Amino acid sequence: xxxxxxxxxxxxxxxxxxxxLSYGVGHMLNDITSxxxxxxxxxxxxxxxxxxxxASIVMLSGQIADGFxxxxxxxxxxxxxxxxxxxxxxxxLVAISFSSVFGGCLLCQLLGINTDLLETIGYSIFAAIFxxxxxxxxxxxxxxxxxxxxxxTSRVALxxxxxxxxxxxxxxxxxxxxxxxxIFDAKSSSxxxxxxxxxxxxxIFIGSCFVGIFLLGTKEPQLKQQQCKHYQRVxxxxxxxxxxxYQVALVYMFTRLVTxxxxxxxAFYVINDLEMTQSSKASIPAIIYICSFVVSIVLQxxxxxxxxxxxxxxxxxxxxxxxxxxxxxxxxxxxxxxxxLSITTGxxxxxxxxxxxxxxxxxxxxxxxxxxxxxxxxxxxxxxSCGLALFFLESFQSSPSTEGCHDIRGCQSVxxxxxxxxxxFFALLGAIVAYTMKIHDIKPVPLVEPLLV
Numbered sequence: 001x002x003x004x005x006x007x008x009x010x011x012x013x014x015x016x017x018x019x020x021l022s023y024g025v026g027h028m029l030n031d032i033t034s035x036x037x038x039x040x041x042x043x044x045x046x047x048x049x050x051x052x053x054x055a056s057i058v059m060l061s062g063q064i065a066d067g068f069x070x071x072x073x074x075x076x077x078x079x080x081x082x083x084x085x086x087x088x089x090x091x092x093l094v095a096i097s098f099s100s101v102f103g104g105c106l107l108c109q110l111l112g113i114n115t116d117l118l119e120t121i122g123y124s125i126f127a128a129i130f131x132x133x134x135x136x137x138x139x140x141x142x143x144x145x146x147x148x149x150x151x152x153t154s155r156v157a158l159x160x161x162x163x164x165x166x167x168x169x170x171x172x173x174x175x176x177x178x179x180x181x182x183i184f185d186a187k188s189s190s191x192x193x194x195x196x197x198x199x200x201x202x203x204i205f206i207g208s209c210f211v212g213i214f215l216l217g218t219k220e221p222q223l224k225q226q227q228c229k230h231y232q233r234v235x236x237x238x239x240x241x242x243x244x245x246y247q248v249a250l251v252y253m254f255t256r257l258v259t260x261x262x263x264x265x266x267a268f269y270v271i272n273d274l275e276m277t278q279s280s281k282a283s284i285p286a287i288i289y290i291c292s293f294v295v296s297i298v299l300q301x302x303x304x305x306x307x308x309x310x311x312x313x314x315x316x317x318x319x320x321x322x323x324x325x326x327x328x329x330x331x332x333x334x335x336x337x338x339x340x341l342s343i344t345t346g347x348x349x350x351x352x353x354x355x356x357x358x359x360x361x362x363x364x365x366x367x368x369x370x371x372x373x374x375x376x377x378x379x380x381x382x383x384x385s386c387g388l389a390l391f392f393l394e395s396f397q398s399s400p401s402t403e404g405c406h407d408i409r410g411c412q413s414v415x416x417x418x419x420x421x422x423x424x425f426f427a428l429l430g431a432i433v434a435y436t437m438k439i440h441d442i443k444p445v446p447l448v449e450p451l452l453v
Contacts, residue, residue, distance in 0.1 A: 029208055050123075065129075141162075181279065253378070274332045290346065291350070356430075
């Protein structure tokens with residue numbers, strides 16, 4: 001009994017800076033490849049000749065594989081644990097398969113046939129394999145938060161640090177892309193494939209280095225094993241009976257829809273609608289993630305409670321609504337205004353993402369025997385909804401127009417809706433659901449060592 005009390009006391013102590021930082025870098029490989037996936041996949045596939053609809057099928061196949069794998073891996077992690085084993089296995093699969101997603105059609109090369117249907121199938125296979133590994137890494141990494149500490153403020157710090165390094169990963173991706181786009185010529189399909197192949201190679205190398213730091217610096221969480229000795233495993237029906245589960249699921253889903261849909265169509269928007277330079281498809285996203293990174297760092301220093309989570313989420317949603325409206329109505333002749341909108345978008349993304357993920361930790365609380373299922377099932381909703389939403393939008397997408405939007409009355413393209421109004425609408429829905437949530441108060445315990453010195 002004395003050992004159990006001592007373990008419980010240790011588990012509620014705030015985490016130190018090194019533990020938070022080593023955990024935060026663990027999702028870098030997933031994040032840098034995800035940034036490339038959502039920002040450039042549709043653009044890459046349409047540039048090499050696939051129709052927007054077939055390109056969206058490739059993305060949808062990956063999202064479906066990702067969604068089902070999150071539930072499957074969540075169930076197995078809840079049963080058997082071994083977070084780091086799942087993490088390293090998923091990372092290896094991501095590293096091996098990702099270059100093929102942005103490479104040539106391997107299936108076409110093997111069969112010696114090159115048709116639109118075969119290309120779509122070939123890219124879809126590797127997209128699915130990549131997302132299976134991605135899901136295993138994501139669920140294991142997110143579920144670790146609740147099993148590393150019972151301190152609620154440290155859990156928010158872990159989520160915020162993870163989000164900060166997500167921004168670092170995205171910035172790294174756009175820096176790589178900017179260099180590659182400047183160096184390599186891309187006047188042909190083979191040139192485009194060569195560009196993205198190099199982006200994939202460098203991204204995998206950088207992400208794998210940070211995975212190594214995570215594996216060396218983060219210990220396998222022990223709270224789950226300790227709790228297994230005293231509590232039975234939490235069943236699915238327990239979560240399905242909680243109203244907060246559905247509310248958090250909707251908030252998380254709407255948040256991901258906001259960030260992923262806008263990110264996926266942003267490159268099309270700045271090039272085709274605003275008629276900006278080719279470098280803008282790297283510089284505009286970079287500004288967004290610089291702002292998100294700064295805000296994520298600041299959020300790590302705050303003392304958190306349930307009211308503040310809801311308040312800052314709502315602030316982020318309101319900012320996104322204004323940004324989305326600006327993006328939708330912005331004519332190409334004043335496209336430089338997009339730089340200002342990028343700043344507000346980045347701030348809104350950070351506020352919504354950090355607080356949205358932290359709400360998942362609040363939902364799980366101390367029920368560590370079902371934490372992976374919660375993260376897996378919520379990610380399932382995220383993946384499937386994003387895949388279907390992008391498929392729906394791309395089904396109405398036509399070939400890029402040579403005429404930009406010079407007048408507000410002409411701003412009716414699919415990319416404008418997808419980059420502006422659609423995410424703004426989901427942000428509004430997320431704010432409404434967050435307002436209805438009843439979150440128990442988190443005891444505001446400061447970090448042992450502030451991350452900002």
